[in-house]
Amino acid sequence: MQFSFIFLLIWGWKVIFHPFYISLTEIRYKADQKSLEIEQKIFWDDLEVALSKDNGQKVNFLQPTNKTELDRLIREYLISHNQIKINGKVVALEYLGYEIEEDAAWFYLEATEIPLPKTVEIKSTLLFDHFEGQQNIINFYLDKKPKSMILVKGKETGELRF
Secondary structure, three states: OOEEEEEEEEEOOEEEEEEEEEEEEEEEEEOOOOEEEEEEEEEHHHHHHHHHHHHOOOOOOOOOOOHHHHHHHHHHHHHHHEEEEEOOEEOOOEEEEEEEEOOEEEEEEEEEOOOOOOEEEEEEOOOOOOOOOOEEEEEEEOOOOEEEEEEEOOEOEEEEEO
16 A cells, blocks of 8 residues: 655745655465465555656556556566565566555455465565655565565565564
């Protein structure tokens, strides 16, 4: 879940704006299916900025001129900015789609044929090139209680042990 908070500080007659950027990634290991279900919540307008700059073309989530092309851009961006290793091996991520929820969008990915995780290494560089101070919160569920990490530019990778 990407939050673009704007903090206001009123000092005398001056108003100071300070944006705060966060995305949320929820990863659930499904033992019965030997798979990972991945949900990422990102403000769609921030992702529009990133995709537009990266591809040199205007991107519009609310009224895309070509939904297939938008899905391709999203898939390429998410796959290139997310990496998961289970027990030392990179897993193949598959983009499933997205849905818009007010100011944010949920993006869905999955990985199949995943063994029981003993170690999980996650790399997330979502929006780091476009927003100073971007933080990516990761929650990994092996059981009901998640293990969490916050990734930032300069510390794009974290590891969990089970």
